[in-house]
Amino acid sequence: MAHPLPSVPETRSNATFDALMWALSRPGLIRTLPEPGMDGLIDALIDSECRVHTDDETLARQIARTGAEAVPIAAADHVFLTAFPDAAPLDHLSLGSDLYPETGATLILPARIGSGSRLRLTGPGVDGEESLRIDGLPANFWTRRRALIRYPMGFELFLIDGTSVVGLPRSTEVELL
Amino acid sequence: MSLKSLTRDWEPMSYGFLDASAKREIRRKMLKAIAVPGCQMPYASREVPMARGWGTGGLQISCTLLNPKTKVKVIDQGADDSVNAASIRRFLARVSGAPTTLDTLEADLIQSRHRIPEEKLRDNQVLVLQVPNPEPLRPVQPNMSIARQMHADADYGRMWLQLYEQILRAGRVMQGASYPSLVNGRFVMTPSPIPRWDVPKLHMAKHLTILSAGREKRLHAVPPFTRVEPLVFDDVPYRVEEHGALTCTRSGARGFFMNEIPQDDGSSAFEISDSEYGVKTLRQRDGEAVTFGDTWYKHGEMAQ
Amino acid sequence: MAYVATRGGERAIEQSQRLYRAEMGAITPERVAETRRALPYLIDRLMGEASLYDEDLAALALAQTGGELYEAVLLLRAWRTTQPRLQVADPVTQDSLLTHRRISAAFKDIPGGQILGPTLDYSHRILETAVLSGETHSPDPVTPADTPAPAQHPSVAAWQADNDLLTAPEPDRTTGNDIPDVTREPLLFPAKRAHTLQSLARAETGGVLALGYAAQRGYGQAHPTVNELRLGEAEIQVRHPRGTMFSAGRVKISTAEVVSKQGAELGLGFSATLGWNEVKVIAAATLDLNADGAEKGSPTEEEFFLYHTEGVESSGFCNHFKLPHYVTFQSSLDAMRDAKAKKAQQTRTPEPAE
Numbered sequence: 001m002a003h004p005l006p007s008v009p010e011t012r013s014n015a016t017f018d019a020l021m022w023a024l025s026r027p028g029l030i031r032t033l034p035e036p037g038m039d040g041l042i043d044a045l046i047d048s049e050c051r052v053h054t055d056d057e058t059l060a061r062q063i064a065r066t067g068a069e070a071v072p073i074a075a076a077d078h079v080f081l082t083a084f085p086d087a088a089p090l091d092h093l094s095l096g097s098d099l100y101p102e103t104g105a106t107l108i109l110p111a112r113i114g115s116g117s118r119l120r121l122t123g124p125g126v127d128g129e130e131s132l133r134i135d136g137l138p139a140n141f142w143t144r145r146r147a148l149i150r151y152p153m154g155f156e157l158f159l160i161d162g163t164s165v166v167g168l169p170r171s172t173e174v175e176l177l
Numbered sequence: 178m179s180l181k182s183l184t185r186d187w188e189p190m191s192y193g194f195l196d197a198s199a200k201r202e203i204r205r206k207m208l209k210a211i212a213v214p215g216c217q218m219p220y221a222s223r224e225v226p227m228a229r230g231w232g233t234g235g236l237q238i239s240c241t242l243l244n245p246k247t248k249v250k251v252i253d254q255g256a257d258d259s260v261n262a263a264s265i266r267r268f269l270a271r272v273s274g275a276p277t278t279l280d281t282l283e284a285d286l287i288q289s290r291h292r293i294p295e296e297k298l299r300d301n302q303v304l305v306l307q308v309p310n311p312e313p314l315r316p317v318q319p320n321m322s323i324a325r326q327m328h329a330d331a332d333y334g335r336m337w338l339q340l341y342e343q344i345l346r347a348g349r350v351m352q353g354a355s356y357p358s359l360v361n362g363r364f365v366m367t368p369s370p371i372p373r374w375d376v377p378k379l380h381m382a383k384h385l386t387i388l389s390a391g392r393e394k395r396l397h398a399v400p401p402f403t404r405v406e407p408l409v410f411d412d413v414p415y416r417v418e419e420h421g422a423l424t425c426t427r428s429g430a431r432g433f434f435m436n437e438i439p440q441d442d443g444s445s446a447f448e449i450s451d452s453e454y455g456v457k458t459l460r461q462r463d464g465e466a467v468t469f470g471d472t473w474y475k476h477g478e479m480a481q
Numbered sequence: 482m483a484y485v486a487t488r489g490g491e492r493a494i495e496q497s498q499r500l501y502r503a504e505m506g507a508i509t510p511e512r513v514a515e516t517r518r519a520l521p522y523l524i525d526r527l528m529g530e531a532s533l534y535d536e537d538l539a540a541l542a543l544a545q546t547g548g549e550l551y552e553a554v555l556l557l558r559a560w561r562t563t564q565p566r567l568q569v570a571d572p573v574t575q576d577s578l579l580t581h582r583r584i585s586a587a588f589k590d591i592p593g594g595q596i597l598g599p600t601l602d603y604s605h606r607i608l609e610t611a612v613l614s615g616e617t618h619s620p621d622p623v624t625p626a627d628t629p630a631p632a633q634h635p636s637v638a639a640w641q642a643d644n645d646l647l648t649a650p651e652p653d654r655t656t657g658n659d660i661p662d663v664t665r666e667p668l669l670f671p672a673k674r675a676h677t678l679q680s681l682a683r684a685e686t687g688g689v690l691a692l693g694y695a696a697q698r699g700y701g702q703a704h705p706t707v708n709e710l711r712l713g714e715a716e717i718q719v720r721h722p723r724g725t726m727f728s729a730g731r732v733k734i735s736t737a738e739v740v741s742k743q744g745a746e747l748g749l750g751f752s753a754t755l756g757w758n759e760v761k762v763i764a765a766a767t768l769d770l771n772a773d774g775a776e777k778g779s780p781t782e783e784e785f786f787l788y789h790t791e792g793v794e795s796s797g798f799c800n801h802f803k804l805p806h807y808v809t810f811q812s813s814l815d816a817m818r819d820a821k822a823k824k825a826q827q828t829r830t831p832e833p834a835e
Contacts, residue, residue: 190563191563195563199563219667220667221663221666221667223562223563224559224562224793225559226559228555228793228797229797230799230800231797231800231804233797253805254807260490260493261805262490264494290804320778320784322670322671347820347823348827349819351816351817353814353815354809354812354813370806371808374812392797392798394667394668418815419819420815434811435811450811
């Protein structure tokens with residue numbers, strides 16, 4: 001029987017989401033995006049129902065084409081940052097509420113995966129414990145994250161390094177070793 | 178700019194039936210569901226070409242995840258050959274070209290109503306469970322807004338009270354399927370109407386489980402390696418159905434969840450509920466080389 | 482065990498659908514056209530519940546399902562949900578409607594006048610059995626009025642607001658994509674006003690009637706007076722990408738305002754839907770009127786009536802009980818037998834008395 005064929009963007013979004021879904025399901029394990037960078041995430045996740053914040057002009061243009069509303073960081077459900085010199089923006093992220101935890105934001109940051117600070121991860125999705133090296137984030141990033149998250153309130157984090165992606169849901173305990 | 182530039186080229190049907198915006202919403206909600214295990218995430222739940230209550234929640238998840246290489250297995254009450262499973266399998270293949278399989282070991286994605294296969298799922302498999310009622314608090318609180326507040330407050334006292342009253346009245350917890358379970362120590366969820374036999378399979382499992390209720394417009398998830406603990410009292414242990422010693426009259430398989438078939442003489446015969454596991458057992462008996470996966474239950478007991 | 486059965490299941494499905502359609506014969510363009518012409522009120526009801534205004538598609542859905550209304554609505558909803566959303570039309574106001582019928586039970590006469598319009602309200606319900614013995618029943622032609630009624634009318638509630646009889650609702654200035662859309666976001670409670678009105682607009686007529694009737698009989702706090710019932714046509718004004726506004730056509734709509742005395746003022750309930758469907762809008766406006774302050778779990782509580790009048794969901798769920806449930810049943814049997822055995826054991830070995 002003839003069936004519809006996936007378009008190129010459909011195939012890319014499908015593969016991007018597969019990487020994101022497994023990245024968040026298994027925190028700390030590195031997954032592979034079909035294409036490097038954040039563009040694919042925007043196509044897979046963002047449309048006119050989203051409120052998005054970014055510091056990058058090129059990304060901002062791509063986001064505008066999806067119909068999403070450009071908003072300050074505190075009002076955003078998705079935050080794409082390309083420069084992240086200090087952890088201050090974390091304080092503005094939406095953490096959702098006990099009633100609606102899902103309104104907590106998703107933060108997408110560039111990082112170097114595999115070098116730098118050694119982290120120990122525990123929590124759902126982690127078989128015992130997982131260790132991970134992350135570089136390129138401000139020194140107080142992990143302590144700020146820990147201070148902000150009041151589970152089930154919190155935010156999700158995707159770290160992007162070329163085609164590599166790591167996901168850290170709010171449920172993951174991160175210990176800086 | 179013209180009117181045409183506002184729209185896409187006309188296609189008789191989107192790939193996987195759902196349009197891109199419906200898929201994006203489901204993706205966003207699935208990520209949040211994985212991030213907060215057991216917490217019900219509201220979603221718009223589009224209409225699909227199948228009636229509400231017939232697996233439309235699971236269908237929307239499957240339609241979002243599918244690509245032409247995803248091997249799909251669909252079961253209903255444990256069976257691949259039930260009419261509804263056949264209908265959903267045919268629909269998924271029709272809208273995506275995805276190959277289908279009956280073998281749990283071969284599947285990338287398993288959409289199921291009311292059962293988890295007997296063979297252990299791996300860390301690259303997704304189990305999509307169809308959910309009629311996502312709210313475990315419904316029996317004690319039918320109002321959705323109040324129930325949501327109770328989840329926010331982790332106020333599960335009335336749940337416990339209900340179980341306690343059952344023990345008082347009947348000498349045991351009377352909950353059959355859909356046994357309420359605490360996920361990651363925070364949210365009480367319904368595991369969907371799977372038998373009690375199947376609930377321990379979710380605890381610290383390797384696979385990802387997505388539970389989706391299309392009619393009620395809620396989805397929740399159990400990520401891999403996540404605690405799923407049936408609500409029990411310390412001194413009244415959790416008990417699965419007493420099927421461990423039963424034998425399938427057709428295949429000879431023993432120690433798995435069974436369907437009871439009433440007989441003309443007033444007795445009961447039993448048939449294995451996981452139909453494909455039964456088929457494999459039969460084929461092995463006929464001398465075929467068959468690969469069985471590791472099973473959760475061994476000799477009728479949940480392996481520790 | 483399953484090889485044959487699997488294919489057997491698929492064959493059974495195929496044959497069951499053939500059986501369903503066997504008596505109906507071929508679906509031809511002529512049949513669809515005749516359905517559309519002969520059953521405009523059924524088409525209207527269907528378009529309202531589907532929240533899709535397309536008479537041809539609605540007629541096709543009726544032809545394809547043999548008039549199984551729940552199936553027809555689901556067909557249209559499933560089609561609708563995959564269509565791209567090009568534009569959000571300009572808001573339509575009551576005083577801009579091209580009015581065919583407008584009646585008020587609150588006043589003997591109203592500014593702009595009562596317009597009886599098309600209705601069977603005062604017909605004698607007698608079957609034209611002669612048609613069955615071969616005669617043709619042709620309705621008598623309409624005699625136009627000497628002076629046609631004006632096409633546009635203000636709402637009765639607007640007059641009452643001007644006369645301090647009720648507080649007009651705060652106008653909602655939200656436009657375009659910012660208007661909450663219940664088909665693209667989840668319904669949560671307390672519901673957004675737009676979600677409430679949209680849900681009622683696409684609710685199942687019978688369900689709305691049942692709950693609205695319950696409220697009218699006394700399970701609601703407010704006894705409704707039909708302030709204004711209107712059947713009309715609304716102009717769909719959309720913006721061309723070049724910037725100019727143009728009319729994309731007209732759609733038939735029904736609106737109802739119902740009021741009741743609440744202290745020194747009138748309380749107002751409102752409903753509107755696509756197509757002409759009077760019972761639905763009166764019942765829905767009654768529910769809207771009663772929703773404020775309704776007790777949790779009562780039929781006039783918003784959560785209660787919005788959930789239970791959603792026809793695609795309620796009919797689907799009701800039908801799903803036909804699906805096998807033997808796994809859950811087995812699980813219950815196991816618990817029941819064990820409880821029974823425990824009880825039997827207890828009666829055999831009574832607890833020793835203290």
